[in-house]
Amino acid sequence: MKLYIKNMVCSRCKMVVRSELEKAGLQVLGVELGEVEIKNPPTNLQQMKLTASLKQLGFELIDDQKSRLIEQIKTTIIGQVHYADAPAPLKLSAILADKLNYDYGYLSNLFSEVEGSTIEKYYINQRTEKVKELLVYNELSLSQIAFQLGYSSVAYLSSQFKQVTGMTPSAFKKLQGNKRKNIEDL
Structure with missing residues (x-):
């Protein structure tokens, strides 16, 4: 059985x-961004x-299908941007449609409707x-980024x-990252 959890982004x-699921006495089979597989409901x-x-702790169980789909869109994007080793060979629309098994137009309309x-x-x-x-880490050039x-x-x-x-990457770099936001706040 899968549980969908909002704000699970890292x-x-x-x-x-x-840890919270195990404290509740649930047997966890797997944990991915935004979703958890457990043995029994x-x-x-x-x-x-x-x-x-x-x-x-700032998380939320998601019960309805639309909210689950929105969360899956977000976690797919977060995974592609923050955790992928290389740029995806496909367009984002194709990645989302393939992974979520929905037409991208439907996903796009639903996301816009719910998220504004x-x-x-x-x-x-x-x-x-x-x-x-990556600019704050200062390990890669802008072309590498x-x-x-x-x-x-x-x-x-x-x-x-x-x-x-509102600023260039080099101007931001001079600020040393004072303007970064948490992923879940975007």
Whole structure:
């Protein structure tokens, strides 16, 4: 059985959620960003305790299909931007449609309706935060960052970065990352 959990966006989140599930007496088979596979469904009491403990930690169990789908879109994008080793060979629309088994048009309309913003804007914000992270680490050149994140050019990365943040990547680098946001706040 799968449980879907909102705001589970990093390795530490996965570890905390696993711990809470185990404390609730559930046998965890696997944990991925945004979802957990457990052996047996939780009892009503386990569900209530789990909902409360996760909420205290900033997580939320997702019950309805639309919310689950939105969370799967977000975790797929986060995985592509923050955890992929290389840029995806496919367009984001194809990745989402393939992974979630829905037409991209439906996913896009649903996301916009529920979130009040587009999938593309969410994707751009995630990429911008990853660029900020990589600039702060100061281990890669801007052209290496552009390649790693699948930008067609450094100029396009710089243009998009400035559009989102109001400053160039080099101006941001001088600030030493004071403007970074948490992934879950995007």
